[in-house]
Amino acid sequence: MNILNPIPEGPRGTRQESGALQGSGLLQSEEEWKARNDELAGTLNELIRRHLVVSTGKALDVGCMHGELTDRYGEGLDLHWWGIDPDIPESSVTTKGARLSPGYGHELAFRAGSFDCVTFANVYEHVPPNLRSDTIAEIYRVLTPGGILVGQLPNPYFPIESHSRLLFLGVLPRPLQRWYWRLTPTGWDFEKAHFFSVTINDLKRRALASGFEVVTISNFNYSPRAVPKAVRRLAIIHARLGIMPWSWQFVLRKPSH
Template identity: 30%
Template sequence: MTGNRQQSTAAHADPKSEIGILITKPRGYLVVKSAFLLGRVGALNAQLVELTGAAAGERAVDIGCGPGQLVRALALRVGPSGHVLGIDPSAEMIDYATARTAARPNCRFEVGTAQSLDLPDASVDVVTSTFVMHHIPEAKRAAALAQMFRVLRPGGRLLLADTHPTGLVLPAMVRLMSRFAARRTDDPHAAGHQADPLSAIDIRRYREALREAGFGTVDFTAIAPTTGVLVATKNG
């Protein structure tokens, strides 16, 4: 854990080029996320867990786990014989998630980044990363997908999810929020700097990158009203 803390400290020194946007206020993040998802965080996590196909006894990793909500949902799914690891570059998020998960012995949290996973090859059955890819610097995203592929066992599943708003009001809200957030970063690849912020967070843009990383099937699912999901399977 000491090494992970040192990694996080170094990442804070140049977050834009190394890990992208850090979210360091768990409570504020939870409020914003709940509002944007219209209070449906628990329902969404249940659907995401279902889409992973996670089964009792399996090992899962949630990358960019934030305050740990999806980790806890996955831990319930895999049961006491399984295990879930939550990874996030923000030490504040990891401390918050750890403090609220002490009663669940089948999950734990550690500081780390998607593009440098400290896990053995072919060691997990499920990898999830939700509302995270657009936070990773553009130049690091291929490396992140390669790491996700590396740690999955043959037949393992990767679930990526991001904002996919429907209707008229939600897309307008996303564009407004993205442009406001862009004022806080000079990263030209940040969503708010794009001609259309929605294209920057559309998870479907990673279909070809996933195939290039070595995944076989790549399926898209829209979960109304705000989420798009890709599930990719590593060939057995």
């Protein structure tokens, strides 16, 4: 399991500053960050592989950053990928051919029924509350009947909050979070980190209201090799106890009828 998110995601999942990968204290090393990405990409790829029904042969990564993980979500699958993220400056193409463009999840510039799969990994907590329903509805719109939404959402109530590395920050009201943030070892600005305490129940409720069916929602923890060495023993104990997940992974489907 991962006792904390290696890099606090930006407004839509962007990596803010490489300085967080220091490999000391509660900050990941490059090796631990790579382990995290390997496990995230591998588990989402397996979920897609298990539940995908190919119709259009197209997939979309919402909150794609610069496409490092977009290329890996579809490894070994016969899908052509697109990605959108408001924090990338211009359109580009990844080494494996994914077409990336600036854009927001609540106003997707694609026709209805365009994609067999949409990925949404560690992004929902960065969507402002007033845009969550619109974002889920837009993803539903661009999925083909039978298409799937696959993703991950960090647990904000995990003892070490994943973006700040601070104890129990996620349980505090937002004004107090802003004050407490001054103690974060990451060096990031609170407003730039731009995340909200939101759980899988919120995502599930809005997804059902948009018309999605729940295929699977499961607890997910990274392995100890993705956890900073300073807290790795605690991670092993926590994983064995199975008390509280670091995050949830989910697959939602747009009905085919």
